Amino acid sequence: GAGVSQSPSNKVTEKGKDVELRCDPISGHTALYWYRQSLGQGLEFLIYFQGNSAPDKSGLPSDRFSAERTGGSVSTLTIQRTQQEDSAVYLCASSPYTSGPRGFFGPGTRLTVL
Amino acid sequence: KQEVTQIPAALSVPEGENLVLNCSFTDSAIYNLQWFRQDPGKGLTSLLLIQSSQREQTSGRLNASLDKSSGRSTLYIAASQPGDSATYLCAVQYNTGNQFYFGTGTSLTVIP
Numbered sequence: 001g002a003g004v005s006q007s008p009s010n011k012v013t014e015k016g017k018d019v020e021l022r023c024d025p026i027s028g029h030t031a032l033y034w035y036r037q038s039l040g041q042g043l044e045f046l047i048y049f050q051g052n053s054a055p056d057k058s059g060l061p062s063d064r065f066s067a068e069r070t071g072g073s074v075s076t077l078t079i080q081r082t083q084q085e086d087s088a089v090y091l092c093a094s095s096p097y098t099s100g101p102r103g104f105f106g107p108g109t110r111l112t113v114l
Numbered sequence: 115k116q117e118v119t120q121i122p123a124a125l126s127v128p129e130g131e132n133l134v135l136n137c138s139f140t141d142s143a144i145y146n147l148q149w150f151r152q153d154p155g156k157g158l159t160s161l162l163l164i165q166s167s168q169r170e171q172t173s174g175r176l177n178a179s180l181d182k183s184s185g186r187s188t189l190y191i192a193a194s195q196p197g198d199s200a201t202y203l204c205a206v207q208y209n210t211g212n213q214f215y216f217g218t219g220t221s222l223t224v225i226p
Contacts, residue, residue, distance in 0.1 A: 004157075032214065042118075043203070045217040056212050091157060093214075103148070103205075103214060105158035 002026070004106035012112045013082055020078040021109045025094030032075050033095075033103060034067055039090040046090075049075065049082050082113045116141055118206055122209035127194055128225050133219045135189040135220045137204035142182045145207040149178050149189050152219070161202075162189070166209075196222045 005024045013019050025032050034046040045059035049069045060066070064082075069075040079086055089110050093103035120226045127133050127157065137147070146165050151157040162171045162178040170179040177190040187204055201221045205214040 006157075013192075030211075035216075042218040043205075043214075045213040045215075048212040050212065059213065093158075103158075104160065105150070107157040110155075 004092055004094050004104050006090075006106040006109050008109060009107065010110045010112075012114065014114050015084060016081055018078065018080045019082055019111065021079075021090050021111070023075045023076070023092030023094075023106060024071065025092070026096075026104055027073075029094035029096050029104070030031055030072070030105075031095040031099070032069055033093040034075070034077050035091045035093065036088045037091060037108070043091065079111075082111075084113050085111070087113045116206070116208065117202060118215050118217040119205070120202075120204060120220050122219040122220060123218065124223075126223040130135045130195060131194050131195060131224075132192050133194055133222070135191070135202050135222070137187040137189070137217055138185075139185045139206050139215070140186050141208060143209050144182060145209050147178075147180055147187050147207075148205045148214070149176075149187075150203040150205060152203060155183060158203065191222075195220075196224045197225045198222060199224050 009044045014062045030051045032049040035043045037043050048056040064080045067077045087109040091108045093105040095103045117136045118138050121136050148163045149161045151161050152158050164171050164180045175192040180187045201219045203219045205216045
């Protein structure tokens with residue numbers, strides 16, 4: 001496809017379970033971002049990948065959160081031992097430039113932790 | 115902490131009206147500013163991007179302006195249509211760091 005895709009679109013899990021969220025960026029885009037949008041709140045930066053450089057993990061809220069990007073393309077965000085406060089929409093964006101501009105966002109994964 | 119504020123939080127206008135959405139940011143050393151649109155249950159669509167050296171950008175009925183010195187940007191929507199109903203977000207990137215800093219958005223409803 002031409003845009004950023006994310007899977008699954010919806011995920012319902014029980015508290016304490018691990019979840020994996022996937023992002024397929026636009027082909028050739030070197031930069032990839034993960035953001036979280038909680039109900040009634042703004043977008044919260046989680047992590048940024050740029051090429052083969054070490055990722056910027058400064059936004060990850062706890063050590064239960066981790067992300068990897070394989071081969072400079074697909075990225076997986078993993079949340080271990082999920083908590084109810086992890087419920088949110090997780091958005092992925094990619095960009096063709098080293099530091100922006102114009103991030104192209106995916107449709108997001110809506111995570112619900114029961 | 116970099117803060118981006120959007121006012122109003124919600125706006126309802128009759129079809130055909132011109133309207134202005136506001137975005138303010140605390141640090142003027144920006145790299146660029148983007149306006150996004152978010153429809154319910156969907157991701158973000160980039161509408162306009164203004165580089166730090168630019169004062170405004172236009173796309174169709176949309177015009178975005180940037181005043182770095184006052185830390186403000188406005189999104190002007192001309193002749194609003196029901197299809198413009200969505201949440202509008204502004205996001206700022208700074209010269210240092212990688213992330214976009216988002217405002218909390220303005221929820222726009224255009225009434226037919």
